[in-house]
Amino acid sequence: MVSQLIKNPLEIMGGLAEVFMESIREFKRKRPKSIDVYTQIYNLGISSIPLIAITALCSGFVMTLQFGLGLEKYGGKPYVPKVMSLAIFLELSPVFTALMCAARVGAGVASEIGSMKVTQQIDAIRALGSSPYQKIYLPRILACLISFPILTLLTSFLALLATAVIARAELGLPFLFSYQKIVTTITPWEFLSGFFKPFGFALCVALPACYFGMNVSDGTKGVGRATTMSVVTGSILIFITDYFMTKIYWIIYPYS
Amino acid sequence: MIDILLEVKNLKKSFGSKIVHEDINFKLYKGECLGLLGGSGTGKSVILRALIGLEKIDSGRILFENEEIQNLDEDHWQDIRKKISYVFQNGALFDSLSVRENLAYPLREHFKLTETEISKKIKTLLGEVGLENTEELFPSELSGGMQKRVGLLRSIIFSPEIILFDEPTAGLDPFNTLNIQKTILKMKSLGFTSIFVSHDMPTALAVCDRILLIKNGRIAEEALPEDIESSNSSLRKFMEGTLKL
Numbered sequence: 001m002v003s004q005l006i007k008n009p010l011e012i013m014g015g016l017a018e019v020f021m022e023s024i025r026e027f028k029r030k031r032p033k034s035i036d037v038y039t040q041i042y043n044l045g046i047s048s049i050p051l052i053a054i055t056a057l058c059s060g061f062v063m064t065l066q067f068g069l070g071l072e073k074y075g076g077k078p079y080v081p082k083v084m085s086l087a088i089f090l091e092l093s094p095v096f097t098a099l100m101c102a103a104r105v106g107a108g109v110a111s112e113i114g115s116m117k118v119t120q121q122i123d124a125i126r127a128l129g130s131s132p133y134q135k136i137y138l139p140r141i142l143a144c145l146i147s148f149p150i151l152t153l154l155t156s157f158l159a160l161l162a163t164a165v166i167a168r169a170e171l172g173l174p175f176l177f178s179y180q181k182i183v184t185t186i187t188p189w190e191f192l193s194g195f196f197k198p199f200g201f202a203l204c205v206a207l208p209a210c211y212f213g214m215n216v217s218d219g220t221k222g223v224g225r226a227t228t229m230s231v232v233t234g235s236i237l238i239f240i241t242d243y244f245m246t247k248i249y250w251i252i253y254p255y256s
Numbered sequence: 257m258i259d260i261l262l263e264v265k266n267l268k269k270s271f272g273s274k275i276v277h278e279d280i281n282f283k284l285y286k287g288e289c290l291g292l293l294g295g296s297g298t299g300k301s302v303i304l305r306a307l308i309g310l311e312k313i314d315s316g317r318i319l320f321e322n323e324e325i326q327n328l329d330e331d332h333w334q335d336i337r338k339k340i341s342y343v344f345q346n347g348a349l350f351d352s353l354s355v356r357e358n359l360a361y362p363l364r365e366h367f368k369l370t371e372t373e374i375s376k377k378i379k380t381l382l383g384e385v386g387l388e389n390t391e392e393l394f395p396s397e398l399s400g401g402m403q404k405r406v407g408l409l410r411s412i413i414f415s416p417e418i419i420l421f422d423e424p425t426a427g428l429d430p431f432n433t434l435n436i437q438k439t440i441l442k443m444k445s446l447g448f449t450s451i452f453v454s455h456d457m458p459t460a461l462a463v464c465d466r467i468l469l470i471k472n473g474r475i476a477e478e479a480l481p482e483d484i485e486s487s488n489s490s491l492r493k494f495m496e497g498t499l500k501l
Contacts, residue, residue: 029331123310124348128362128410129337131330 012233015215016207023141026133036139037146044105044140045147049154055100056155059092060084060162068171077171081181084163089186089194093156095242098201101148102234106209109140110230113213114223122214137210144206148198156194193249200245204237259286260322261418261449262307262340267316269302276302278473280316284418284451289444291460291481292453293494294470300453301345303470304420307451308340309333338366341416345423347407349395355382355406356391362414381409385439401432408439412448419443419450425459437462457495469494 068080113136116122125132160182167173212226212233260283267280276299284290292300305311307318309328318326325336349358359378363369369377382388385405395403404424412419421440425433433456440463444450454460460467461481469477469491477490484491 119351120344120346120348121350123305124344124350126310126333127308127337127342127344127348128365129334130365131334 012208012211015211019137019207019211019214020203023133023138026131026138030131030134032134032138032142036135037142040139040143041147044101044109044143045151048101048104048147048151051100051104052097052151052155053158055096056093056158057162059096060088060159061166063087063092063159064163064166065170068167072171078173078177078181080167080171081163081173081178082185085160085182085185086190088156088159088163089190090246091242093159094152094194094197094201095238097152097155098148098198098205098238099235101144101151101201102205102231102238105144106205106230106234107227109206109209110213111223111227113137113210114216114226117214117216118219118223132214137214140210141203141206144202145199148202148205149195152194152198189253193246193253197242197245200241201238204241205234208233208237260284261286261320263317263319264303264307265317265319267303267306267318268314269299269306269311270314275473277313280470280473280475282468282475282478284449286449287444287447288465289440289450289452289463291464291467292451292470293455293457293460293467293491295494296455298470299473300470301422304342304422304451304453307418307420308337308342310342338414339416340418340420341411341414342420343408343411343422343424345426347395347403349403349407349410351395354392354394355387355398358395358406359410359413362410366414377413381413384442385409385435401428401435404428404432404436405439408436412443417449419448421450421452421454423454423456424452425454425456433459467491 064080064084067083068077071077071079071083113122116136122132122136125135164175164178164182167178168175209230212230216222216226218225262284264280264282267277268275269277280303282290292303294300302311306313306326309325309330313326316326317324320336320340325333328336349355350361353361356375356378359381360374363374363377378391379388382390385408387402387405387409390398390402390406395406398406408421408424424436424440428436437459440450440452440459444463452460452464461484464481467479467481467484468475469479471477471490479487479489479491483489484495
């Protein structure tokens with residue numbers, strides 16, 4: 001039992017590393033077709049916008065309200081836009097976007113690849129002299145790498161907009177005040193911190209989705225298991241990666 | 257001298273503790289259709305999958321045009337798979353692509369043809385197997401027999417040297433079975449070399465030049481179709497259903 005607890009995560013990490021290395025090797029060997037990547041950017045990125053938008057707006061509304069009501073007791077209401085902009089750019093936006101994508105994109109990709117495996121479509125791609133990496137895995141990994149940073153920026157923008165709206169409606173802070181506080185608080189370094197995290201998170205979502213999808217066994221039952229494992233592994237990896245990327249950020253830029 | 261296109265020597269394959277093949281040996285001559293028969297679970301499909309590198313073998317040698325191919329890496333297998341084609345039992349069509357896109361897939365991957373040339377070729381082939389006006393349909397809109405025929409067309413559209421048929425008539429009604437049979441015979445007359453794996457004895461007798469029987473992980477018997485009925489061989493017993501494999 002204990003040995004399984006150690007063996008399984010190690011096996012998964014080894015598998016993910018193998019998929020990552022093979023993806024790099026295949027990318028160097030031959031670029032996937034642009035149309036395949038564009039299709040996946042639409043399927044995985046653009047189609048995620050409604051979900052991301054609702055998440056961004058709702059989290060912006062709620063967090064502003066919580067901070068506002070909490071800080072009001074100590075006369076800290078004017079700091080709400082400042083606090084919120086830091087929280088949104090550094091943590092909320094990259095992590096929330098990645099988690100929502102792990103649920104939507106990770107599950108979708110794992111089940112799609114898993115179903116293709118079960119119905120021998122992956123074998124058919126190989127039998128027809130093509131590489132599943134070129135046709136299936138790489139376009140999805142690249143689409144995540146391109147989409148996640150853009151989706152994160154969109155989340156940041158919408159969450160800040162929600163902050164300004166609630167700050168005006170519930171806390172009585174003018175729009176212009178919120179805008180000025182947000183603009184003066186976010187430095188280029190903070191902006192970059194929030195912008196670079198999604199690249200790491202994209203791999204945290206795409207690699208498990210491909211790995212679990214391509215290793216499906218036991219038919220449709222296996223597809224369900226792969227989908228669950230993909231979302232769980234992706235979410236855990238996002239939190240672990242977030243810690244290390246934040247740590248690296250603080251080492252490079254210690255606010256001195 | 258008749259050319260040997262493919263040769264399997266001492267092929268061994270097991271899954272965990274279950275030994276599927278102990279010692280498989282056979283030759284495939286240019287232009288012939290070789291039948292591989294055997295009961296369920298005797299590993300007929302495993303042999304076909306090994307021949308195009310979809311399954312790794314434990315030991316033995318596979319020679320294609322006198323060159324060993326069993327240990328090739330995936331890049332080199334991709335070159336081999338342009339010459340050896342595999343017809344999947346269930347068609348294995350890409351369900352997100354239309355019939356036209358399924359058939360165009362290998363042409364776009366391996367040839368520099370214009371879209372007009374691709375369309376023309378697809379139309380001609382679909383017409384030949386009675387699937388006119390199905391170009392824009394998706395696999396889910398096709399019957400099992402139609403899916404198999406499209407799968408078969410997709411595997412031969414790029415004119416491979418060898419075609420591996422994995423139970424192409426399984427689960428089909430007599431009319432569709434006959435259609436597949438005619439297609440295979442037509443390809444044979446065009447000079448295609450093939451291996452035919454099936455339980456369907458009438459079709460095997462109709463299309464194969466030689467038939468091998470797999471039993472206990474070995475080639476138990478080899479016979480010509482015309483000799484089977486008159487002999488007292490295992491193949492005849494297998495055909496009559498009196499041989500337990």
